[in-house]
Structures are given as C-alpha cells and as structure tokens.
Amino acid sequence: METKKISKVDLIFEHIDPREVLTKAYGMTRDEIIDEILESGLKGRGGAGFPTGMKWKLCSEEKEKTKYIICNADEGEPGTFKDREILDRVAYKVYAGMTIAGKAVGAKKGIIYLRGEYKFLLPQLRMQLDGFLKMSNEIGYDFEIDFRLGSGAYICGEESALFESIEGKRGEPRNKPPYPTHSGLFGKPTVVNNVETLVNSVIILKYGSKKYKQMGTMFSTGAKVFSVSGDTPIPGIYELELGMSLLEFVKEFGDGDTKAVQVGGAAGFCVPRKLFASTVIGFEGVPTGGSMKLFNSSRSMYNVLHNYLEFFTEESCGQCTPCRVGCQQLLRGVESVKKRESKSTYLNELVKLADTMKIASKCGLGQSVGNAFKSIVENFREEIIY
Amino acid sequence: MYQTDNLVKDLVEKHGRQRDSLMPILQGIVEKHNYLTDEAMVEVAQELDISAAEVYGTASFYSFLDTEPRGKYVIRVCKTITCAMKGKEEVIEALEDILKIKVGGTTSNGLFTLLETNCMGWCHKAPAMLINDIPYTELTREKIIKIIKDYMHK
Numbered sequence: 357m358e359t360k361k362i363s364k365v366d367l368i369f370e371h372i373d374p375r376e377v378l379t380k381a382y383g384m385t386r387d388e389i390i391d392e393i394l395e396s397g398l399k400g401r402g403g404a405g406f407p408t409g410m411k412w413k414l415c416s417e418e419k420e421k422t423k424y425i426i427c428n429a430d431e432g433e434p435g436t437f438k439d440r441e442i443l444d445r446v447a448y449k450v451y452a453g454m455t456i457a458g459k460a461v462g463a464k465k466g467i468i469y470l471r472g473e474y475k476f477l478l479p480q481l482r483m484q485l486d487g488f489l490k491m492s493n494e495i496g497y498d499f500e501i502d503f504r505l506g507s508g509a510y511i512c513g514e515e516s517a518l519f520e521s522i523e524g525k526r527g528e529p530r531n532k533p534p535y536p537t538h539s540g541l542f543g544k545p546t547v548v549n550n551v552e553t554l555v556n557s558v559i560i561l562k563y564g565s566k567k568y569k570q571m572g573t574m575f576s577t578g579a580k581v582f583s584v585s586g587d588t589p590i591p592g593i594y595e596l597e598l599g600m601s602l603l604e605f606v607k608e609f610g611d612g613d614t615k616a617v618q619v620g621g622a623a624g625f626c627v628p629r630k631l632f633a634s635t636v637i638g639f640e641g642v643p644t645g646g647s648m649k650l651f652n653s654s655r656s657m658y659n660v661l662h663n664y665l666e667f668f669t670e671e672s673c674g675q676c677t678p679c680r681v682g683c684q685q686l687l688r689g690v691e692s693v694k695k696r697e698s699k700s701t702y703l704n705e706l707v708k709l710a711d712t713m714k715i716a717s718k719c720g721l722g723q724s725v726g727n728a729f730k731s732i733v734e735n736f737r738e739e740i741i742y
Numbered sequence: 743m744y745q746t747d748n749l750v751k752d753l754v755e756k757h758g759r760q761r762d763s764l765m766p767i768l769q770g771i772v773e774k775h776n777y778l779t780d781e782a783m784v785e786v787a788q789e790l791d792i793s794a795a796e797v798y799g800t801a802s803f804y805s806f807l808d809t810e811p812r813g814k815y816v817i818r819v820c821k822t823i824t825c826a827m828k829g830k831e832e833v834i835e836a837l838e839d840i841l842k843i844k845v846g847g848t849t850s851n852g853l854f855t856l857l858e859t860n861c862m863g864w865c866h867k868a869p870a871m872l873i874n875d876i877p878y879t880e881l882t883r884e885k886i887i888k889i890i891k892d893y894m895h896k
C-alpha cells in the first residue's frame with residue numbers, strides 16, 4: 357500500500373476570522389454546503405469514520421421541523437486529549453461548524469456534550485459562546501448552542517447513549533436502526549459530530565474541498581489531530597496528514613526502542629514492531645480517533661492488556677450480556693492464564709469469546725473490545741502467558 | 743448528611759421540571775455537596791414527578807454522581823494505562839501517606855475523599871488527578887504535598 361511521509365500541518369489551531377466563513381456559508385444553499393462537504397471526502401474524526409457529508413445529507417432530507425446538532429465532546433477514549441485542546445484554543449471554530457451544520461440540515465439548536473472531566477473549561481467556553489452568538493446573529497443565523505455536562509461515563513460518548521444521558525437517563529445505548537439522522541435526541545433527526553469533525557467542516561468551507569483533498573490519501577482525505585503519549589520523548593498534540601505509515605510515525609515520535617503502538621485507544625489495535633512498515637494510519641489501514649500510545653521494550657504487554665480489560669469491565673454499561681459478562685470473563689481469563697490456573701490454550705477460547713462479543717454486542721463498546729484483546733494476544737502471546 | 747434547604751427548589755427553578763433537567767439538577771447538588779443523599783434524590787423525584795427509583799437508577803449509573811458520602815474535596819487519580827506507566831502508584835502512595843486514608847476512604851475531618859478514575863485525557867502530562875473539577879498534571883510527590891497543603895488551608 358502506498359504511504360506518505362510525515363507531514364505536519366496547521367489548520368485546526370490556525371486562527372481565522374470566523375465571520376468570513378460564516379458569511380460565506382450563509383450565502384450558500386443547504387445543498388451547496390452539503391455537496392462541498394461530500395466532495396471533500398471528510399470522514400468523522402470521533403473514531404467510527406462515517407462520511408460527514410452523507411450524515412448531513414441524510415438528516416437534511418428528514419421532514420421533521422425540529423432537528424438537533426450535537427457536538428460530541430465526551431472524549432473518553434484512553435489516550436485522546438485533542439478535543440479538549442481544540443475547545444481550549446479555538447472553540448469559536450467548533451461553534452462555527454455547528455452553526456453551519458445547523459444551516460445545512462435545517463436545525464436551530466445545537467448542544468455540546470462536554471465530559472465532566474473538562475468542566476473546568478466551561479466558564480471560558482460560555483463566555484466565548486456569548487460573543488460568538490452575537491456575531492452569528494448579526495450575520496443572520498438563527499441557531500442557538502447550549503452545553504450539557506457528562507458525569508464520568510465513557511459509554512456516553514457513544515451517540516445513542518449520549519442522547520439518553522441528555523434526556524436524563526442512564527447512558528445505555530439504543531438499538532440501531534433507527535439511526536440518529538432519523539431518530540436521535542428526543543426522537544428527532546440529529547447530527548452527532550466529533551469536535552474535530554466540526555472544525556474540519558469550517559476548514560473545508562474556508563479553503564474549498566479541492567484544496568482540502570490535496571491533503572491525505574484518496575480514502576483518508578485531510579489531516580488529523582493526533583494525541584501522542586506513552587514512551588515518547590515528545591508527548592503532545594500534533595496535526596498530521598493522514599496516510600503515513602506507522603514506521604514513519606514511530607521514527608518521528610518513538611524513543612528508539614518502540615515495540616508496539618496502540619492505535620485508536622483501548623478500542624483500537626495494538627500494532628507490533630514487525631508490522632510498523634506495512635501499517636497505514638488512516639481509514640484504509642488502521643483508523644484512529646487520534647489516540648497513539650507508544651510502548652517500549654520495558655513494558656509488559658500483559659499489564660497493558662490487563663489495564664484495558666479493567667477499563668472496559670468498568671465502563672461497560674451492563675445492559676447487554678455479551679459485553680457485560682464478556683469483559684469480565686476476558687479479564688478473569690487472562691488473569692487465570694497468567695497465574696497458571698488455566699492452560700495457555702485457554703487463550704484460544706478467549707479469542708473466540710472476543711469474536712462472539714464483536715457479533716453479539718449491542719454497541720461499539722462491546723464490539724471493539726476484541727480489537728485490543730486479539731491484537732495483543734496474537735502478537736504478544738508469550739508476554740501474556742509467562 | 744446535609745440539608746438541601748432550598749437547593750433542590752432553586753435548581754428545579756433554574757433547569758425546569760422536564761425529565762431532561764434531571765442530570766443538570768443532580769450535577770448541581772453534587773457541585774454543592776459532593777454527593778447525593780437519599781433525601782435529596784427523593785426530593786428531586788417529587789419535584790420532577792418521577793419515581794425515586796428513576797432518580798437513583800440514573801444517578802447510580804454515573805461515576806461522578808456519588809450516592810455515598812464524600813469529602814469536601816474529591817480526589818480522583820487517573821489509573822488508565824499511560825498514568826499507570828508513569829507513576830500512578832506513587833501518586834496514590836503519596837496521597838495515602840499525607841491523608842492517612844486508603845483509596846475509597848474519606849478523611850475523618852470530612853475534607854478529602856480519595857478515589858481512582860479512568861482516563862481523563864491528560865496522558866501527555868501523566869500522571870494526573872482531578873480535585874473536584876480542577877486537573878493537576880505531571881504529578882510528583884513534592885507537587886502533591888504542596889497541592890494538598892494548599893487545600894487544607896483553604
């Protein structure tokens with residue numbers, strides 16, 4: 357597969373005049389805005405990678421009068437911290453993206469669901485929002501934005517659990533279909549987009565989809581904000597074009613002794629050194645919401661896996677049995693193999709369980725536990741057993 | 743145990759009586775008192791005209807909506823992988839030494855509760871903790887001692 361060299365860009369955090377983009381979008385028809393986003397190839401930055409233009413189009417086609425735009429700022433995936441940085445530095449671009457999305461789909465109300473852990477940002481965000489709303493009203497927009505806080509539940513980043521939480525209930529995901537664009541918050545057509553996705557839509561409208569598409573690859577257009585942590589001399593936030601190989605990434609960020617990179621957080625994949633060169637970071641390879649954790653040879657991959665399984669066991673909402681019991685059994689299972697209470701071949705049974713969870717779980721949480729589990733067990737089997 | 747006085751009524755006034763006001767109301771109580779008493783939850787249920795079980799069911803789902811007594815300052819130490827790799831255990835040890843409590847405990851003067859939490863998004867500045875809403879990062883034993891002393895004298 358073709359890969360790109362590391363290429364740093366500065367679009368997300370670049371300061372722009374939001375009035376200019378908002379005025380431009382105000383002069384466009386709903387279809388023109390949607391076509392521009394479709395044309396850009398933008399895919400969701402929250403992890404699932406659904407084409408943003410398509411999401412907006414589906415919601416726009418709904419006949420309901422009341423529709424919602426939700427900015428997902430729950431950012432609970434282990435290893436991700438870029439949405440906070442975006443909100444801290446360029447919140448006005450997030451507000452602008454929501455306002456433009458509102459115009460495109462015909463929604464008058466936007467809600468930012470901010471994780472409780474980021475509550476300290478709220479006074480600053482509210483103040484900036486007041487100024488923003490004055491400006492957008494002057495241009496002619498009739499779109500309000502409000503905040504709702506989470507209260508420490510990873511699952512509430514899943515879009516339908518997020519609706520439940522705003523509605524004042526336990527954050528338990530709903531069955532799909534119906535999809536949010538048809539029946540979302542309060543049963544109304546709803547667009548849920550990640551913080552970074554919304555900012556990308558502003559970038560696309562400012563520079564045009566043609567220019568935007570020149571970044572990244574055919575399947576992964578544009579750039580992405582990466583949250584880099586773990587065994588690296590330079591942890592932090594970096595905006596890079598999509599489509600580079602993991603080897604390029606490790607050359608830039610590794611400490612010279614990188615044995616594995618967990619791409620996409622606890623819900624993502626663990627890539628061992630031998631696969632760095634052949635792994636593309638992007639939707640055609642290993643996708644990521646931005647979480648990149650580097651592990652060097654001093655780390656026990658058993659501890660890494662154990663930590664992830666504890667995370668999922670605690671954060672599973674408990675509603676569906678495959679996920680609730682599956683997480684617990686995977687955790688107990690690796691513990692029992694480590695303690696020699698079970699034979700190492702028991703790991704094969706656990707892999708089967710992870711496969712079952714992928715098929716039988718109700719939402720993305722249970723469906724993705726197997727990603728980390730299988731990629732760590734398959735690539736670092738000795739470390740799990742001995 | 744605390745008295746909600748007019749707090750619940752004020753919060754209901756501010757957020758409304760619809761079901762979707764429930765989270766902001768519960769969050770408002772926790773902001774003031776750090777946890778939810780049975781009495782407070784029953785009062786919220788009456789105000790919103792829903793069953794107390796619905797209120798408790800919702801509250802108990804969220805790790806930040808505590809239904810057990812908590813100190814004035816709730817310390818939550820991140821235990822997810824990067825913080826675990828970068829010294830979370832030493833952070834817990836330092837806090838346990840200074841506060842003379844174990845994880846899950848509250849100091850006898852009711853000032854501090856020590857808890858662990860999952861990834862709170864400071865992996866690049868690990869190890870990290872929250873005290874109520876305020877994050878503290880790149881923690882060392884010295885830093886922790888200073889932070890806690892400051893809170894003791896607040």
Ligand SMILES: Cc1cc2nc3c(=O)[nH]c(=O)nc-3n(C[C@H](O)[C@H](O)[C@H](O)COP(=O)(O)O)c2cc1C
Pocket residue numbers: 399400401402403404405406408428429430431432433510511512513514515516548549550551553554719720721
């Ligand atoms: C367990 C779970 C947690 C999630 N957490 C988040 C999150 O914190 N932020 C986010 O943007 N998307 C999260 N998602 C994905 C959302 O469900 C949804 O796909 C996304 O917000 C859509 O926005 P996008 O298309 O702009 O990426 C999560 C999904 C699952 C299954």
